[in-house]
Amino acid sequence: MSDKVATGNGFFQRFFELEKRGTNVKTEILAGTTTFITLAYIIFVNPQILSEAGIPKEAAIAATIWSSTIATTLMALLANYPMAVAPGMGLNAFFTYTVVKQFGLHWTVALGAVFFSGVVFLILTVTKIRTWIIDAVPPSLRSAIPVGVGLFIAFIGLRNAGIVVKSEDTLVAFGHLLAPETLLALFGLILAAVLISRNVKGALIISILTTTVVAMIFGVAQPPRGISDIISFHFPSLAPTFGKLDIVGAFHYGLLNIIFTFTVVELFDNMGTLMGLLKKAGLMEEKGQPPALGKAFIADSIGTMISPILGTCTVTTYVENAAGIAEGGRTGLTALTTAGWFLLALFIAPLVGLVPAFATAPALIIVGALMLTEIVHIKFDDFTEAFPAFITIIGMPLTYSIATGLGLGFISYTLVKLFTGRYRDIHWMMYIIAIAFAINFILR
Known part of the structure; x- marks a missing residue:
């Protein structure tokens, strides 16, 4: 047995x-487990958001788990980075609340758009166009994008x-805090905030599960009828969504704006997160980009093309990987460990189905707050930079569309710079x- 273990460790x-990266098998497995604990909330939150787009929740659970497993494995094997990949927060909100609910597309057509965005992202990765776009967008707008997405998610x-509700007079208003669901959501929100403040790993997943249990105790949520409602060897079926993406429908609809936004x-989001995590892991080169960064983007692109085939939205690298890196994760073995835990999560899929929307709401608010960093x-001392950034940030939640916020930001930046005589600041792209974007707004 010891010889087999030694052989495995040698592989x-x-x-x-x-050894080259100063780590070992034990450290990598611990780091991968830590990453999963901090990221596991996506298994509960993503299906909840996708179900509002009309995707059957059981299939959304299965698609979330499988896409996370596959994409994270690709990141491990292709790039050898300690990064887990899963359906993106913000991107799933854009999918449901903008593409499906606001634009009126069926979720199958929206999945087709996600597939096209993966193809585009792959093309951008293997050509110089990716570099052009990164160089074209000013740092202030790059920073404004995640902030705006964060406000959108938090909203x-x-x-x-139930903390914010509709109002005929003021569009939105303060909700009824004594409603049981709202009280429980507030409980989960404070619990998550306190746990994160005390650096407790898995704070969001603890908040979600604790809120759900308390809701069951007080009869606000449906309790499990037996052990099979918590853990089961009957895995959730992908049948309702597998291969159901409407690529032809997406092509005929003319989804340039949607695909571009995705x-x-x-x-x-991926570039900023990856670069920050690589720096934290000590894997950045002194000059230029890490050589495996392109492979990481390829893994992400392929994952994004696979995810809509399974039945979920765009995947991305998560900042929660920082927890695993802090535990010493330095290689793809960390990511492979996380992928293994995602796969094992199929056994608790029935539990995911019992979690109500108000129990996952605090996670959305907390993630939104974390994205404000x-x-x-943003250069607030230069108004030609600050104003477009502000328009981008405020445009996303107030128009209920990430795409619209992006468009307003790009247009305002170009116009303000141009009419103040600072046209040299504007990249040709x-x-x-x-x-x-302007043409799209006019023809909408």
């Missing part, structure tokens, strides 16, 4: 270059919690992007 040492969470948000990189 991992060679394949993942553990959805506040609505799902691609741009994914590009900058990028705001410090910004003109193309701004004109494309």
Whole structure:
């Protein structure tokens, strides 16, 4: 037995270059487990959001787990990075609340658009176009994008919690805090905030499960009828969504704006997250980009093409990987461990189905708050930079559309710079992007 273990460790040492990166098998497995604990909330939150788009919840659970497993495995094997990949927060909200609910597309057509965005992202990755786009978008707008997405996600969470409600007079208003669902959501929100403040790993998943249990105790949520409602060897079926993406419908609809938004948000969210995590892991080169960064983007692109085939939205690298990196994760073995835990999560799929929307709402609000950190990189002392960033940020939640916020930001940046005589600050591609958005707004 010891010889087999030694052989296995030797394989991992060679394949993942553990010694070269100053780590070992035990450390990598611990790091991968830590990453999963901090990221597991996506198994509960993503299906809840996708179900509002009309995707059957059981299939959404299965698609979330399988896409996370496959995409994270690709990241491990292709890039050898300690990064887990899963359906993106913000991108899933854009999918449901903008593409399906606001634009009126059926979820199968929306999945077709996600597939196209994956193809586009792959093309951008293997060509120089990706570099052009990254160079074209100014740092202030790059920072504004995640901040705006964060506010959008938080707004959805506040609505799902009943803290913010519709109003005929003021559009939105303060909700009825004594409603049982709202009280429980507030309980989960404070619990999550306190746990995160105390650096407790898995704070969001603890909040979700605790809120659900309390809701069951007080009869606000349906309790399990037996052990099979919590854990089961009958895995959730992918049949209702597998291969149901409508690529032809997406092509005929003319989804340039939607595909562009998926691609741009994914590009900058992934780039910013990956670079920050690689720096934290000590894997950045002194000059230029890490050589495996392109492989990481390829893994993400392929994952994004696979995810709509399974029945979920765009996948992306999560900032929660920082928890695993802090535990010493340095190679793809960390990611492979996380992928293994995602796969095992299929056994608790019935439990996911019992979690109510108000129990996952706090996670949306907390994630939105965490995404605000990028705001410090905006140049507020230069109004030609600050104003477009502000328009981008405020445009996303107030128009209930990430795409619209992006478009307003790109157009306002181009116009303000141009009419203040600072046209040299504008990359030539910004003109193309701004004109494309303007045409889309006019023809909408």
